[in-house]
Amino acid sequence: MSNKNRLIKILQGNEACVEGAILAGVRFFAGYPITPASEIAEGMAVRLPELGGVFMQMEDEIASMAAVIGASLAGVKAMTASSGPGICLKQENIGFAAISETPCVIVNAQRGGPSTGLPTKPAQGDVMQARWGTHGDHPMIALAPSEVSEILYMTIKAINFSEKYRTPVMLLLDEVIAHMREKVSLPFPEDIEVIDRKRPTVDKEKFLPYKADTDLVPPMADFGSGYRYHVTGLIHNEKGYPTSNTQEIDQLIRRLTNKVELNKKDIIIEENYFLEDAKVAIIAYGSVARAAQRTVKLAREKGLKVGLLKLITLWPFSEETINKLAQQVDLMVVAEMNLGQIVREVQRAALGECRVIPYGRVDGELINPIEILTKIEEEIKL
Amino acid sequence: MSLKGNLKNYENEKILITVNEEWCKTCGICLHFCPKKVLVANEKGYPEAKNIADCILCMLCELRCPDFAIKVEKKESIVSHGQQNRDLED
Amino acid sequence: MIKDITQYFRKEMFPHIWCPGCGNGIVLGAILRAIHSIGWEKDEIVMVSGIGCSSRITGYVDFNTMNTTHGRALPFATGIKMANPKLKVIAVMGDGDCAAIGGNHFIHSARRNIDITAIIINNMIYGMTGGQYSPLTPTGKYGSTAPYGNIDQSFDLAALAASAGASYVARGNIFDVSQITRFIKKALLKKGFSVVEVISDCPISFGRINQLRTPVQMLEWIKSISVSKKVWEKLSKEEQVGKIPTGEFLDIDIPEYTEKYQNICINIQQERRGK
Incomplete structure (x- = not known):
């Protein structure tokens, strides 16, 4: 873990976010141009094809969020980035990620609002939106770094949390740290902890896609891996099928919240x-x-x-x-x-x-x- | 039909018509559009292959059934393969 | 045991939730017959849907399936396809789902020409929510939100898809199941964005308010308004009003998106290694 041989770079916050994501194993990014987050998309557009990953500029913010969830279900770590107005548009699908327990990271480089607000100025007005922006009871993890190097590490953390807890994670930047340039000592891949989602090990016939382990997180199968299952935004039972059984509904909603609430010690960084x-x-x-x-x-x-x-x-x-x-x-x-x-x-x-x-x-x-x-x-x- | 359910078989030496009354919602599509009027509604509205002798194996009832509740099979082909692809082979 | 299309069912989910005479089941049958005829493995198929009656289709089939948000089946499908281009990705949508809330995704998926098959079950109404008019409700027909008759023009989805950049576009109806099965099979095998629109019924939400109360009446009506593309082209503008052309509208081979993207990756990786 010597600092001596590390590559030192002057990076912009958004660039550090790209580097962190790539170190954490993100190989899919879908986004839509928006200030002050566009540099993340631009960075991904350069870096991902080099690594055989996928960068997509979608037709809108909603599609970007949808594509990220789709890619994650196909087994690839996926991320998107936007700012307030775009995050508003993504909210329905963020809820889908929460209920379908699909790992994904959403970066919000915050700007002044409401509406178009102050696109080139910083704000921290989306803190409650990050928590409660999508409807219904749902878990949420949100990280807010304050330095460029911290952005790099917290991006890695965000990806790791999303994989570990199978839940969408918000990375809250603001216009200033997103655009600010600072010295960053790039870690070696072997120096960082990268967490991958648990995959199922049971017989394919016995696989229950939403049966959680004791940590409240169910193992997740990649589409195409032979574990065929149904993913739905409807409240579902352990088999993944829609249910209107009150007990099953209650169990799911409480488990979703508890898998984050009961793991606060692991998640809270201060x-x-x-x-x-x-x-x-x-x-x-x-x-x-x-x-x-x-x-x-x-x-x-x-x-x-x-x-x-x-x-x-x-x-x-x-x-x-x-x-x-x-x-x-x-x-x-x-x-x-x-x-x-x-x-x-x-x-x-x-x-x-x-x-x-x-x-x-x-x-x-x-x-x-x-x-x-x-x-x-x-x-x-x- | 390999599915469990309230299956009713209608057959002669050549043809087997199976109606799954558990799945059938008595929409009447098969009855109305059967070109040979093979199918007749019973007292509960389910199709019965009353005139199975007239069946020409056009498969239209099976293809148009929204509920996968009717199946028409030519007896000699039952074991080898179903009739599913007939319409695709042209 | 006969190897028929029921092998693709999640049998515990049946009987399905659709109303008596609903065309969704007919289209599902056509899709499964097409898949069966191609012989694809269940593991390699991903079926994605949006929201609405038709979107329940994904719950019934033993593939990798996804019932997503309203209108968004295609971008979810796009993410899946790009992440793993080997998967056979099918998006099944309703008319409101695809052409209203999902309209933007529809044209952009066509524009990219990504190898996804879009199947639109067009019952010309929002069925699940109670019969509100959709972008495909014919002008003059009624809906719960068009109590005095629909004044909107309806989309020609086939023309829209073709002009937006798709590779294969066809339209059929639930009356001619053999035809739509054939179209769907061709669409599934097409490398590129393929679209099959199926004119379907909704006796409950469309039929009741438009004096087509029974499934049989609805099918008879669909039969009466459908004309083959060849016949359609010979009709005058006046004669075309109220009629829907069916047939294949486009079948071309143009570069496909996932392949183009993979080429980008290969080229840049070679270039970087060369340095």
Whole structure:
């Protein structure tokens, strides 16, 4: 694992996403042009044919999502990338991926919204959409990296989670980290963990496509592998056939949610900065976490006991960490580029143990370290 | 028909017509369009091959049955292969 | 035991859910006879459908099957085919499914000329949702959302597919099952995007509101409006109104998408190795 011989590159966030995906084994990408995510498609269009993989520019966002699911069912790791308006269009098929338990990764390089909004400016307004954008009860995993090299690693994580838990995974970037260039030390393939979905080992005649193992995840067969089965968006039984049996319906919906909820420990990734003695905690994610890190430094220079909890996994939510932290600190400032999305989750998890206040910005500009600090100072004086 | 169900056989020395009354929904297509009026509805509406002697093995009832509920077989070909491909061989 | 088309059934799923006299079962029979006649293995066949009555078709057959979202059978099928071009991919759609919500995918699948067979069961109505008019409801006919008669023009799906770039296009009806079986067989064997539209019935949702209440009445009507392509071409514009031409409209050999893509991969890999 020596860093010495690693290839060092200056990569854009979107390019790092491409590299991560390829390292994780993605060999199918379908997409549709949209700012600020297009560079991912462009990168895939160059790289995948070199590896015998498939790049497709589809007729629309809906078709891209559909093609990704189709490819995944045929046994190939598959991914798509878009931004807010495109993610809206993909939602129905994201739900299909959730209920059919088809691994796939959806990158959302967030821009200002609603609607066409601010195509070339960053925002974090799609956090709740990532969680609840498709209808019905369903699991969701969403990761929000904040540096270019982190994008590379979190893309790998996203692919791995989708394979391991057979569920769609969202990678939430924003316009700034998607387009920003930073130094990345490219890992060797042997240095990274790559997870492939479980394939069935039972006799083909005995195969029950939606019978889960003890980890709540059923083994998944590739179309054409001899395990013939039916995939449907209808609520289905273990055989994969539509059912209206209340018990079977309940079992499926609860299992889908539980396979993520009960594996939170594995899925939740978070980082602490100076939280040990902190009396004020900043909660941030994505590019805002970079500013918040600086805020912590500035605050400490002033003698203020400020720390940062950087959330990388946004869904499932870090309830336990927040709850513990709320018992330690007097104040939590949730800084995000929206008018209050994760802050509500933080408030819910804090259970009234400390004050939780939002700091939001929605003018298309990044939140800077000083303004977070100013907010903290104002709040402390109160 | 190899499927379980409420199978009714109608036959003579040349032809076997099987009606699966469990699958048949009594839509009446086979009865109406049988060119030789071989099939007649029984009291429940299911087709009965009353006039099997007139059957010319055109297979139209089988081809048009939406429910896979009627099968017409020429007895000598039953073991070798079914009639499925006759229409494709031209 | 006779080796007939029931070998392709998921037998526990029968009897199927379709209404008495529904053409979906007739088309399913035609598809299975065509497959049987070709002799493809079950393992290599993928059947994909969208949403609607016709889309339930995939639940009944013992292939690799998929009942996807409304209108999206073709892009799902495209992903499967591109990921594994060896698979024989068939998309079965209804008329609303294919021509309204899925219309964009239909023309673009044709444009790519990807080796997928699209079978459209056109019953001219949204049957499952209760008889709303579709893009293929004939002008003047009634639907639950066209209570005063449909003023929309209907698509000519065959012409649409042909002009968009498909390799094989044919139209038949559920009355002439031998013909559609023959068309489907040719479509399945065609390298490229192949389309078979089958004019079908819906005694419940289309028939009831259009005075064609029984399956027999519906089939008689379908028979009466269908004319062969040859006859159609000789009719005047006025005589063509209300009639539907059947037959083969296109059968050409043009480069196929998965092969073109594989060539790209081979070329670039050779070029990279050469460096």
